[in-house]
Amino acid sequence: MRVKSIRGFSAWAALALVLVLTSFGYAADPAAAAAPKKTPDVIFVPTPQPVVERMLELAEVKKGDVVYDLGCGDGRIVVTAAKKYGVKAVGFDIDPQRIKESLENVKTNRLEHLVTIKEADIFTLDLSGADVITLYLLPELNVRLIPQLEKLKPGSRIVSFSFDMEGIKPDKVVHEDGETIYKWTTPLKRESGAATRPKRDPDN
Numbered sequence: 001m002r003v004k005s006i007r008g009f010s011a012w013a014a015l016a017l018v019l020v021l022t023s024f025g026y027a028a029d030p031a032a033a034a035a036p037k038k039t040p041d042v043i044f045v046p047t048p049q050p051v052v053e054r055m056l057e058l059a060e061v062k063k064g065d066v067v068y069d070l071g072c073g074d075g076r077i078v079v080t081a082a083k084k085y086g087v088k089a090v091g092f093d094i095d096p097q098r099i100k101e102s103l104e105n106v107k108t109n110r111l112e113h114l115v116t117i118k119e120a121d122i123f124t125l126d127l128s129g130a131d132v133i134t135l136y137l138l139p140e141l142n143v144r145l146i147p148q149l150e151k152l153k154p155g156s157r158i159v160s161f162s163f164d165m166e167g168i169k170p171d172k173v174v175h176e177d178g179e180t181i182y183k184w185t186t187p188l189k190r191e192s193g194a195a196t197r198p199k200r201d202p203d204n
């Protein structure tokens with residue numbers, strides 16, 4: 001049997017490639033999302049919508065702000081920020097499935113002009129473009145983010161659903177309907193250590 005070759009690539013080779021890919025679990029469905037390049041540090045659990053609204057209120061989002069959600073899940077926080085406050089918002093997630101869901105959410109709400117969704121590991125990001133950061137991660141992940149959060153512009157707000165940031169003093173802790181939200185404002189205030197110690201008088 002003669003097999004047509006496509007620009008030097010034989011159809012037998014193409015067929016063999018398809019068989020190998022399918023045996024490794026690659027589906028032919030073009031809508032299927034790929035597996036994450038790195039295992040997510042925390043699984044996807046969405047923030048309840050009333051808590052999303054409260055987080056953004058607590059962050060005092062205002063016109064001209066840029067909101068980043070680190071680990072954006074289905075994009076509900078960035079979509080709500082853009083819809084309710086008319087601000088630009090960027091959602092980052094490491095899981096292509098979450099990226100797909102976020103992009104669908106943005107498209108359904110016709111917010112492509114305000115919301116950007118990026119596939120990225122949050123621990124590699126430069127956060128200096130943000131005025132507001134939203135988090136729903138884990139306590140140890142919040143702590144891992146401190147070096148990046150310390151580089152935020154002065155007056156930036158960080159709000160975290162459920163989890164604190166050990167070593168950094170929150171400006172506010174709100175308990176409502178059994179949920180807790182933490183708020184910090186930059187520059188971050190260390191709970192102990194040099195940054196909070198009064199300066200020594202060099203003459204004494």
Ligand SMILES: C[S@@+](CC[C@H](N)C(=O)[O-])C[C@H]1O[C@@H](n2cnc3c(N)ncnc32)[C@H](O)[C@@H]1O
Nearest residue numbers: 040041042045046047071073093094121122136
């Ligand atoms: C608990 S969910 C929160 C989702 C969303 N922010 C919300 O509040 O509804 C955490 C998200 O972080 C993502 N994630 C975990 N590790 C990550 C990493 N290193 N970089 C980017 N995203 C990550 C997960 O894929 C998941 O979607």
